[in-house]
Amino acid sequence: MSTLIVLLPPLPLESFSAATPFDYVLSDDDRSPTRHDRAAASLLPVGGKGGTEVVAVVPAQALSWHRLELPRGSLGRGAMAKASLKAASKTSSGGTPRLRAVLEGLLEDRLLEEPGELHFAVQPDARDGAAVWVAACQRSWLRAALAVLEAAKRPATRIVPEFAPPDGDAAPEAAPLQVLGTPAHAQLASIGAHGVSLLPFSAAALALAQAQAGSDEPLHVVAEPAVAQLAEELAGRPVTLSTSAERWLAAAHSRWDLAQFEFSGSGRNQFWKELAQQARTFWQAPQWRAARWGLGVLAAAQVLGLNAWAWKESSSLDNQRAVIRNTLTQTFPSVKLVVDAPVQMERELANLRQAAGAPSGRDLEAMLGALGQATPPGMVLTAIDFNNGEARVKGLESQSGELAGPLSAQGYAARLEGDQIVIQPAPGSRP
Template sequence: MSTLILFLSLAPSGPTADYSYTLTADGHTALRHASAPAALLPEPARPGGEVVAVVPAQALSWQRVQLPQGVPLGTGQQTPRLRSVLEGLLEDQLLDDPAQLHFALQPAARAGEPVWVAVCDRAWLREALQVLEAAGRRVSRVVPEFAPGPTASGQPELFALGTPEEAHLVLCGHGVEQAVAVLPLSSMALGLIGPATNSADTDDAAPPVRAEPAVAALAERTLGRPVVLHTASQRALDAARGDWDLAQFDLASTGRTRALRKAGSAASAFLYAPQWRAARWGAGLLAAAHLVGLNAWAWQERAALAAKQAGVRNALTQTFPKVQVVVDAPVQMERELAALRQAAGSVSPRDLEPLLAAAGAALPAGQLPNALEYSTGELRLRGVTLTAEEQTAVVTRLQAAGYSARLDDGSLLLRAEVAP
């Protein structure tokens, strides 16, 4: 999907503050990365695109709590009651007033189990989002730069970030709880997280180290082993693909907005993301196969219909050779049959005699009409009075003989329903 990923600044936000951003079309490859003020940030280029804000690791504190049973959780259950529960659980673990902090629960958190809670300054985060929204870059998701949990390599990983003057080290997947730790990039700080991080003799056991280009040399000197270059743009892409969304409680979007955003993101991902390329090809081939099949079926149906029409025309011209031009074969055949019948002196079910015979056989004994009206294929008998049971019986008998009948204002109307 088309996504604009930007890092929030640790300094107070403002219209002139620069944001380091990465623009991606598929969530895996950067199209562009640079820095710009909020008003000059690019927009996602495709429908369903989103703006993702990344909270730096230094701005977050990670706390581990166990929520009591019965506390409702989920995107629609982030109520003041749940926030009060979190404030009570974290009050002794935080240095600042909980009322001044923003809380965000880990995805798929469950009551009665230990969960991670991301904590940051509420006013700082709200101001940063408001500045971006005022510049026309409404943030869809807020994600942490690093989050607790298993790493891609399945073991602890180190990231050296910052500048040579303010370098720091981020340890991910640390300990049994797979926590995130942020430390200064110094030999003294490395002793706090174990000897494997800076021992050249234990390269096999040491966690992978990724470093920004600005601090790569410093990290190699401090750790005593080579590092892999890892840019801020790559870090932004990794963070945006995570499951976390720190926009919770008073910063959360409405349920309808979230649903529309997810639907748009899913559609955009299916259309553009590389991992869906095979599915897109499959869907395209399936649609093409259906289109070819429908056209083939329509061609066969047209051919069958044309064959039937040709058969009807041939039957007419072979039966009546004097018919040279076929316009409406059934009507012309009916007309020719009527002419033959008339020439032979025979009658058809539409003539007066068969209609009178059918009426006489169907009417109850003693029912005689006082007037007759005949037109081609239709006979009206006036002065006929029938009860409901008699009317049903008469209609049934006439239908069996191939005629329709109905009682209309003291008269019985018969109409021939069979071809002559």
């Protein structure tokens, strides 16, 4: 399954239309970019046989980050969608009106816009009574951008931030300092305990980011190729190169999902989203590498074991067939070609009995003897026709149903055809 990562353009609301270009990254293995380009929503590539997961990335300039401590009972039972199945089993599908009201009340004095015009998303694994990160963006802008993708039949299955702050003492998912853009409009994304801030890139912005980190050690700087030289000059040290495609692909692996409240899907869709997220985490996360190797070794051992067992059974069957063929050819040297050993052996035995004058269950005498034991006294046969081991008798038509059981016990099958009863050795019997 391929992954299509689409950057939602930070455009004015009225600028969105079917012709709006979207920057995108297509990855066939979900690990490295396969294609990076810009196209209208209807021209965005779709995957092959395995399908495509569409991940929408909200750019850093469209999000603000706020650290809150949720009052106890805010999340309730099933307040929001989380990025783990364990958490999802305790929650519903993306947020409750009560949680929305709590967030509006807590953020009212921190926002430049009316809370009702904004969309909020709470960090994964949020807990009552604990400090959590809350992302906020313009609701109508997000709705318009997603609507264009949906109209082009590329609906987003997840919505992730371009950058996300670390949770508690955890390390940030991205490098602490990222330099983006072009030399004329370079920007510095600073990621840390203060959240995510986006500033015009300058020596002062670097000093501020270093001060926010509260560390004497120089922070790791990652820069896009276009601004790498500028970043090295202002930072006074080498920087790591990273393209925007690699950055968005890394963002798609984030545990965050901004599709909450009105943007969350149904409970069923949410379940499959959570399941896909868990599968992706298991397949890619470094901490699961040993488990993946163990699972692969176990699967390989099972396949090898089944093949070995099948080979052993096949060899055993071949040996048994060889024994049967040898028994036939050694007992009856006249048989040169073995096609069906049991049938050929039975035929040779019948020929020997016939040559020696010994009775056989296929003889008329044997059939009449069995018929005599099966019929009640006083019954008279009116006609007998015997040909090639099959006897046809008349006069017992009324007794056809009562003869089947006794004849079957002696190794014969009987059936009624018109006014005749047909008697012959039962398949597989040796009368």
